Amino acid sequence: MVSSRRETTTGGPTGRRLTAENRERQIVEGAIAYFAEVGLDGHTRELARRLGIAQPLLFRYFPTKAALIERIYQEVYLRRWDAGWEAVVRDGALPCLERFRRFEIDYQRRIDDYAWLRIFVSAGLKGFDLPSRYLGMVRERIFAPLLEGMRAESNLPSPREQPLAPDEFELLFGIHGALVYVGLRSRVYGIDGTPDRDAVRAAMLDAALPGLLATHRRVVIAGGPKG
Template identity: 40%
Template sequence: MRAAERERFILDEAIKFFAEQGFGGQTRELAKRMGITHSAIYRHFPSKEALIERVYEEIYLSRWSPTWAGLIQDRSLTLETRLSRFYLEYVQQVFEYNWVRIFVFSGMKSFDITKRYLEIVREQIIEPACRELRHDLKLASSDKVPLSEREVELFWGLHGRIFYMAIRRFVYETPTPDKLDDIVVDAVRSFLGGATRLLPEILEAR
């Protein structure tokens, strides 16, 4: 096996291993499972942390579309259309065994994969969506009135509602619908129905 092929093999197996065992799983056990020496892993990845970093790049960064941030801010479309399109594409990328389980395991350990990824979600999706809803409702811009945690939490609630189906499927292993498109669209529509009424009250209360 060539060096590049062996490195790819180790990475692919590490993704499956950490999804099953969590980050508490030892690289020695990973090597045994692959049928290679422990030192062979470290010829390609200088540390367990370096291997985990590659897992993060492969599983999370490579699946994040650079078009999503622009989609959320595309005012030629209704906000409902933008959010629906984003989440329909998003579930296609993240509703996958390895993605979900590594994400959850990371949140329970000292590795900061979950924190770093959620910062991307907040910066590129959550906060822009808050600003777009203000624009739709002709409310004060965030330049004049900074976003509050209360309104940001509204959008985290939508995000969490959709992602929770992945938790149910791949962590709790309980039944979830096979087809998610209608459920995603319903979630966006019901969210906007409530948020449209609530947001003016939130800003007025401030």
């Protein structure tokens, strides 16, 4: 975004001169911490003050607040996306419920993070499209292949014969959201639960998954062609 020259402007509490790359990294990391704390309606003027730089310097790197938030989306969300999750949910050597379990256990561990959860909630409340974009990836890259596999395992029509229905996605999002809430209680609401959140999520999956295929089957049949 900015050339690699060394800045002539000093900034930060130490007054050290930073390369452009290091200054940009300072801004991004500071913005993630700041917006995680106060929400995405926080002001860039206050962010600059906390960073110890002038607001015009911040705008040299990110001309608008929207551009800065887009970079946060890339850093906090897209960089943590693991292509291995997409491979797991398409692994035909595993039963579908085991694919779902493996995805969720690793995914939830990855996102159980102060900045990830708090910025995500704030973005939804303040009308930013970050959550809808991200959940769209979960829907299309993770849940759609899982549902297709679940249909095949249950000898139900393929999505080409009968398109995937919103109610099918809601079954998976319902379980998924309950698992996310384990982290939200601590990171967002400040309610302490068990320190072993992996074990809690594993137990929740043990409770939820046994009836999932049968429930999914009923949903698909109910949504099939009428007449």
